[in-house]
Amino acid sequence: MATTIQHQQARVGRAGEGVPGAVSGDGRQPTAARLTTEQVWHQVAKASFAVLGYVTPSEEPRSSGVVYKLIEGRLYVAVAPDSWKAKHVAASGRVAVTVPVRRGGILSLVASIPPATISFHGAAIVHPAGSPEVRSAWKELASLVPAERRASAAVIEVVPEGEFLTYALGIPLRKMLDPAAAQARVPVSREESTR
Numbered sequence: 001m002a003t004t005i006q007h008q009q010a011r012v013g014r015a016g017e018g019v020p021g022a023v024s025g026d027g028r029q030p031t032a033a034r035l036t037t038e039q040v041w042h043q044v045a046k047a048s049f050a051v052l053g054y055v056t057p058s059e060e061p062r063s064s065g066v067v068y069k070l071i072e073g074r075l076y077v078a079v080a081p082d083s084w085k086a087k088h089v090a091a092s093g094r095v096a097v098t099v100p101v102r103r104g105g106i107l108s109l110v111a112s113i114p115p116a117t118i119s120f121h122g123a124a125i126v127h128p129a130g131s132p133e134v135r136s137a138w139k140e141l142a143s144l145v146p147a148e149r150r151a152s153a154a155v156i157e158v159v160p161e162g163e164f165l166t167y168a169l170g171i172p173l174r175k176m177l178d179p180a181a182a183q184a185r186v187p188v189s190r191e192e193s194t195r
Contacts, residue, residue, distance in 0.1 A: 035184045040118055040164045043101050045070045052077065052156075053096035054088050054124075062088060068158075071140050075158040078144040081129055086154045090126040095158055097122065101169060114176070116168035120188060122160040129154055160188045 053063040064085055068075045075097065079085045089095060097120055104113035127133045134141075134155045145153045163185045168176045175181045 035166060035170045035186055037164075037186050037188070037190055039170060040166060040186050041073070041190075043116075043169065044075075044099055044118060047099050047101060049100065050075070051098045051100075052085065052089075052158075053098070054085070054094070055092055056084075056088050057091050066156075067144055069141055069144055071137060073160070075160070076137060076141055076144075077156040077158070078141060078149075078153045079126075079156055080149075081152060081154040083154075085156065086126050089124045089156055093124055095122060095124040095156075096120070097158060097160070103168065104173065107173075113173065114168070116170075117166065118169060119165045119167075120160045121162060122158045124159075125157045127155045127157060131155075133157065163187055 048067055048069070050066055050068055051063050052066045053061065055061055062084070066077045066079075066085075068077045070076075077085075099118040100115035101118060102108065103116050104111065107113065129152050134153075137155065138150065141155065142150070164187075166184045166186065168182045169184070171182055
């Protein structure tokens with residue numbers, strides 16, 4: 001309960017601004033302020049698993065684990081054309097995504113260390129099997145779908161928007177216990193991050 005209250009009361013920092021209580025190892029600049037848009041995109045590109053959140057037509061929340069590929073700032077997820085994911089995402093055109101980022105190195109083999117996370121929302125388009133968008137991306141998406149299913153697979157294209165909300169990304173493990181130090185908001189757009 002105390003953790004829930006702390007998380008609700010914690011101030012989320014933006015890249016480039018100080019966050020009370022978030023002190024870096026050198027004692028000068030807040031840890032969250034050092035996280036850049038490029039660093040977050042790099043972590044999203046390195047990962048391949050995410051949790052995709054969406055709502056049903058009756059406005060019930062759902063989430064599914066998905067394997068994705070990042071191509072030119074967009075996430076692509078191959079799904080069965082008759083799957084709930086394809087149907088529900090097509091109906092709303094909006095999704096939320098959380099990418100877990102493994103941390104702890106060799107220590108994570110002996111201790112339970114929660115992953116860092118990168119969350120964002122975005123527009124989503126479901127491309128039917130055989131569409132030009134799907135055909136042009138198959139070379140890079142081939143690893144997502146077995147060869148026998150490629151002709152029938154639909155592809156969900158996710159366009160991230162707004163800001164990345166990160167937790168425990170780019171900070172020492174001990175700082176994960178301090179929500180104010182562990183959270184950051186970073187613009188999704190590379191252009192916005194240079195303003």
